[in-house]
Amino acid sequence: MHWKRLSFALPLIALAGCGQVSEILDAAPVAAGLVARTTCTAMFVQGRPESDIRPYELGPVLDERLGYVDILVDRRKGEVAGGLWRLPFMTAGHTPGLGCAVGRPGDGPGQPVKIAPDPRPWPMGDAAAAGAPVPDAAALDAAIADAFKPVPAERAELDPVTRSIVVIHNGQLIRSVHARGFTAMTPQYSASMAKTVSAALVGILAGQGRISPSDAGLLPEWTARPGDRRATIAVDHLLNMESGLGFNEDYGAGGDPARMLYAENSASLFAAGKPQRKVPGTHFYYSSGDTNILMRVARLKSGLSRAQWNRFPNDALFTPLGLRTAVFEQDAEGDFIGSTFVFMGAHDWARFGLMLADGGRMQGRQVVPADWVARMSTPTALSEGRYSTQTWFRGGVPGQKGRTLELAGFGGQFVTIVPETRTVIVRLGFNPDRDAWDHGAFLARVFPALGVTAPSANRPE
DSSP, X not given: OOOOOOSSOOSOEEEEOSSSSEEEEOOHHHHHHHHHHHHHHIIIIIOOXXXXXXXXTTSTTTXXXXXXXXXXXXXXXXXXXXXXXXXXXXXXXXXXXXXXXXXXXXXXXXXXXXOOOOOSBTTTSOBOOTTOOXXXXXXXXXXXXXXXXXXXGGGGGGOOOEEEEEEEETTEEEEEEEOTTOOTTSOEEOGGXXXXXXXXXXXHHHHTTSOOTTOOOOOHHHHSSTTOGXXXXXXXXXXXXXXXXXXXXXXXXXXXXXXXXXXOSOHHHHHHTSOBOSOTTSOOOOOHHHHHHHHHHHHHHHOOOHHHHHHHHIIIIIHHHTOTTOEEOBOTTSOXXXXXXXXXXHHHHHHHHHHHHTTTEETTEEOSOHHHHHHHXXXXXXXXXXXXXXXXXXXXXXXXXXXXXXXXXXXXEEEEEEGGGTEEEEEEEOOSOTTSOOHHHHHHHHHHXXXXXXXXXXXXX
């Protein structure tokens, strides 16, 4: 299926990017695709009504003009269309276990994920540790309470819209707090936190001998013509955001992420079609396109059938970690959109973080190879200590194991990990205004309350 392109456009609409930026595109299909995909997942995966989606992911907190895009729901087909004047432009379909994708037909009525908490003790269950020691419990509880505190009406645009906060310390679940309408089991949006999940999956494939960081000549689109410089891009370059491709991650009209996510059948091939701007391995540039190319390469290298690949995240990572709420969405071509679209409950995000803190292990089982997690935990020189293998750092030093790792995503999604104290802090919410949620300030209150020494410096935003 190919998208019907429209010759007219909406006014400039600020659209959610998949990194830490807002994209501004003058394109009705992109806006309609954003509305269709976002609503499809919210309704059929999260179980949220349209009335809860409109004020936030599709409302004035993002851009008030998205309110002009109609939402057309076909529950029988499991499809949601976005359009104008009740005319559908772009449609997203739901597939059980794989969530929603633009350009893919629905597979019947969507059934939201409804999973009851497991009464077993953490981490295989969801029961908090009784009486777990906290050096300053009052300060911790005050910081969490303030994170959910309503803002004055005159500053409503700075409401952080906090939905969940989970705190793990010494490997124990000590706090789990959620806004009305959300629970620890509600699958929540990853934005760019998905990138670190993607890296873990690639690491599992590497441990199986199916893929190597040194592999080059990765796509037939890059090797078909002699002299195509893209053939020199290696898996290592994609992992570390060093491909040198001319993908425009941000900021003004015509930015690439929104089109890639909401108006293309293949996110990876859209990104792979970008020209080579710099020699691979010589320049760090945060690119969601690199991640989506990586996931297509991973599929091609895996040797798995389409059905096996569809199950791979669950079979290789989610089930071994006990992540019961995880949904990893694809594009219409069947490639996982590793830059952006993993949905998991807050407890499952915390379990994933604890696995990284424990060197890839969960309950005595090595799920992600230890040497791969060591790689993920060691910042690169080109990123000036900020990044490695689809993972951020706070206070990182190139070539040295990071004290504080971080998954970070647009709208205020964070999983902050301190391996030495087995501390994991999950914060999920949605407000694209970066002034609405100051994660560094939150950590500055939480770390002392837990007795954790904060890193000496935070990564530049």
